[in-house]
Amino acid sequence: MRCIRFFSVSLLLAFSPWLARAADVPYVPTPWEVVDAMLKLGTVGPNDYLIDLGSGDGRIVIAAAKKLGARGFGVDLDDNLVRTARRNAESEGVKDRAEFFTRNLFDTDMRKASVITMYLFNSVNLRLRPSLFQLKPGTRLVSHDFDMAKWTPDAKLTVDVPGKSYGPPSSEIFMWVVPANASGQWRWQLSVAGAKFDYDATFEQTFQMIAGAAQSGGRSVLLREARVRGESVSFTLMSERDGRTTRQEYSGRIVGDTLEGQAVIDGVPTPWRATRTRAGRMIIDI
C-alpha cells in the first residue's frame, strides 16, 4: 500500500510541469513607452493600488511604485518570471510596495485594486469581464492592445512603438472605468421658476451607457446624453412648457438607491436628489 502511494506521489511530481496550468497568453513585455502611457491613461497616483494580471518581469507594477508612488502586486503563472519580478522590485528599491505572486489570474482576489492593468488576449479579457464588474465602481482598467468587444472604452490612445516585436509599430491602449449600476426607476422633485414639479426617469444601462425615458407631470421629457462613469451619473432633460424649452443638466453621485448632486436649469445650478423606486439590471453580457 505504502509502495503504491510512493509511486503515485513520484509520478505526480515527475509530471507536475505538464500538469501545471498552461499560460493563457505568452510572455511579451510591454514596451517602456507604453508602460508610461498606460499609467498616465489610468491616472495612477500615490493613492492607487494597482494589480497587473499576468505581470511578466513586473515592469508595470514596479514603474507605478517607483515613478508614481503607488502600491500593488502582480500575478503570473510562470514562477521564473515571478522571481525575476521580485528581483527587479528589489533592485529598484520598491520591494515593499510592489509584490509578486505565482498565481492564476483567474483565481486572484482583485477587490483591493483601484487600477487593474492587462496585456492579455481579447478572449482572456472577455472571460475576465464578468468579474471586473464586481470591482468597486470607479476602478480603472487599462489594457494594452486588446479590448473588451462590445464594452467600449471610456478612453483610448495610440502610442508609436518603432521597434515593436510584432504587428504594426504602434500600440493601442484602452481604459474603462467600472460603472455603478444606475439602472431602474428614479424619482425627484424640482422647483422651476417658483413652481414644484415631479420627475421620474427610467434608466436602462448597458455597460456604462444609459438609454431611457423621463416624464414630468404625466408628460414625456426628452432624455439625452445619459452616462455613468464610476459612481457619477449625468444626463440632460429637455422639457417644454408653455411653448418654452427648458434645458436641465443633471450630474450626481450614486450611493445605493440615492443619486445626489446638482441640476443646472437654464444655466442656474440648484441642489438635486433623486431616489431609486425600482431597481434594474445592468446588462454586461452582450
Ligand SMILES: C[S@@+](CC[C@H](N)C(=O)[O-])C[C@H]1O[C@@H](n2cnc3c(N)ncnc32)[C@H](O)[C@@H]1O
Ligand atoms: C503578454 S505578457 C504581459 C506581461 C506584463 N504584464 C507586461 O505587460 O509587460 C502576459 C503574461 O501573462 C502570464 N499569464 C498567462 N496566462 C496567465 C494566467 N492564467 N494567470 C497568470 N498569468 C498568466 C504570462 O506568463 C505572461 O507573463
